[in-house]
Amino acid sequence: MKKHDQDFMKRQNRLTVFEIIKNQPPISRASIAKQTGMSATTISRIVGELTEQGYILESEQVSAGLGRKSTLLGLIDASVLSIGIELDRHKISVGVVDLQGKAVCSEVHGHFPDERFETTMMRIGKIVGDLLRKGGIDPARVVGIGVGLPGIVNNETGIVVFSVQMGWKNVRLAELLKDLTGFEVAVDNELKVKALAEHLKGSAIGSNRTALIGFGNGVGSSLIIDGEIYRGDMNSAGEIGHTTIDPNGMLCECGKAGCLQTYVNISSLLLEASKIRQVHTIEELFEAKKAGERWAVHLVDRALMYMSITVNNIVCMYNPDSVILSGELVDKFPDIYEEVKELCSTTLVWEPLRESYRFLRSELNEQGVLIGSGLLAQTRFFTLE
Ligand SMILES: [Zn+2]
Known part of the structure; x- marks a missing residue:
């Protein structure tokens, strides 16, 4: 297997284990091995890495039959935070989203349809900084920003190809917002992230x-x-x-x-x-x-x-x-x-x-896009890391 294929596999395995612990806590290493078909050694290595990075909480030992004990694993919800942003013709919603897709704090600001793109980005940069400060949130825990907006968006390059509602054509949103905030930025169409949020945390x-x-x-x-x-x-x-x-x-x-x-x-x-x-x-x-x-x-x-x-x-x-x-x-x-x-x-x-x-x-109503964007940024982080 080529080196970069191996790296890819490793990242995928890590993400799979992470997702299982996130979605089925508390869970034992043995159940993860059973569900994924990965070896006990691989699971232990991945869990070890995740623990070292401060994501995992080991909970009480329970009896697993015949006096054997096993440690259960869960995630520390606030160990990974992301910023979710919804852009609309008339408003900008910004929030901090935790691992469980909960908006820890959020704010809604106005947006003027004829505001210049660069001005909007600068305002968002400031809103993000202020929100983290006000919420007493350690920026080191923030793994990235996700932005959802109406229109055609190249989700790989973070370029907004065309958005009638925002009045934007071919604007390099991810690049500029990353320059302004220092965070990685993922951009997507609003309904795509909204569906993702409802699928992961809402009605579906x-x-x-x-x-x-x-x-x-x-x-x-x-x-x-x-x-x-x-x-x-x-x-x-x-x-x-x-x-x-x-x-x-x-x-x-x-x-x-x-x-x-x-x-x-x-x-x-x-x-x-x-x-x-x-x-x-x-x-x-x-x-x-x-x-x-x-x-x-x-x-x-x-x-x-x-x-x-x-x-x-x-x-x-x-x-x-x-x-x-x-x-x-x-x-x-x-x-x-x-x-x-x-x-x-x-x-x-x-x-x-x-x-x-x-x-x-x-179920998530007006917070759906914000939460979905935040979750998108988290998924991006774990896939690329
Ligand atoms: Zn038409």
């Missing part, structure tokens, strides 16, 4: 094929298959907002006609509503619907139908075991979740598949 624990659909300022989806984010060739798998629903439909900001998002995203709904009367927020539109104003009822009902059609298309295409509805529209209006669920289970999902998946709502 135990699912092997998770589909997450986000309805908000944009429309998108992401897929976790056997624990891995499905990325496609350009890390843009799941950009369903621009799937064509009606070639004769409304014009989309992308230049095509009849894209899915023109029927369901917040700005399209407001634009359509304004043909009847000036509506400034999505809340006003839903109030008009509640009051029974015909145009509003029509607009919202049509959006609900297209959301359900989206679920059907995803279910037919990927046959997931879980579908999570998320995003600003679903978070703000719990009725949307119930109504889409009802439409899917009664009519709009193809009948043979109606019972094939769990219909879930996001």
